[in-house]
Amino acid sequence: MEVNIKRVNQAVHFEASAASSPVTVHIDGSPDIGGEELGVRPMELVLMALGSCSVLDLLSILKKQRQAVVDVNIKVTGNRREAVPNIFTDIHIQFFLTGDIDEQKAQKAAELAVKKYCSVHDMLVAGGVEITYGIQLN
Numbered sequence: 724m725e726v727n728i729k730r731v732n733q734a735v736h737f738e739a740s741a742a743s744s745p746v747t748v749h750i751d752g753s754p755d756i757g758g759e760e761l762g763v764r765p766m767e768l769v770l771m772a773l774g775s776c777s778v779l780d781l782l783s784i785l786k787k788q789r790q791a792v793v794d795v796n797i798k799v800t801g802n803r804r805e806a807v808p809n810i811f812t813d814i815h816i817q818f819f820l821t822g823d824i825d826e827q828k829a830q831k832a833a834e835l836a837v838k839k840y841c842s843v844h845d846m847l848v849a850g851g852v853e854i855t856y857g858i859q860l861n
Contacts, residue, residue, distance in 0.1 A: 736761045766803070769847075770814065774799040776843040777816055777856070780836035785824065788832065793822035811847065816856040829858050 728739045728750070735752035736759060749762030758764075763771070774797040785792050801814040818833060837844055837856045844854055 731761075732759075734759055738762075766801075766809075766811070769811070769843075770799040770801050773814060773841070773843045773847065773854070774816055776841040777833075777837045778818065780840040781818060781832055784832040784835055785820075785829065788825075788828050790825060790828055790832075791823040792820060795820050810850070811852045813853040813855070814847065816854070817859065818856065819859050819861065821861045824860055826858070826860055829860060833858050 724741075726739055726741045728737050730736070731738050731749075734757045737750045739748045739750055740746075748768075750765060750768065751760060751762035752758035753764060754760070778795060778797050782792060782795065796819040798817045798819070799814060800817075801811045803809040804812050816837060818829075820829060833856055837854065848854060
């Protein structure tokens with residue numbers, strides 16, 4: 724696996740790409756370091772990686788369980804310590820599922836998706852981050 728990151732301007736705006744996709748991701752720093760709000764910040768990418776990794780596995784499990792998922796949204800919130808480096812101390816993933824879904828199956832699927840199959844989760848937990856999750860069915 725490989726990604727490429729190139730500087731776009733003379734500030735701290737970058738474009739990232741991967742061989743697996745023609746899509747580019749815009750990354751920028753905070754205004755404190757010269758960022759111009761032209762992309763997401765690196766630590767936001769970490770939250771996005773955790774949420775997307777978890778939900779891909781969640782949807783796969785629910786599909787195998789023959790649950791009729793109509794829509795899914797994810798909110799990932801993280802708290803960071805004050806000391807540099809400002810690493811995450813805790814993260815919460817909230818899954819919002821719509822469809823004809825059994826709550827017990829959704830809970831079990833979320834547990835498996837987050838704690839067993841999501842490699843991003845395992846890397847963060849190994850670094851001391853506490854990760855929790857919840858399911859809300861509509």
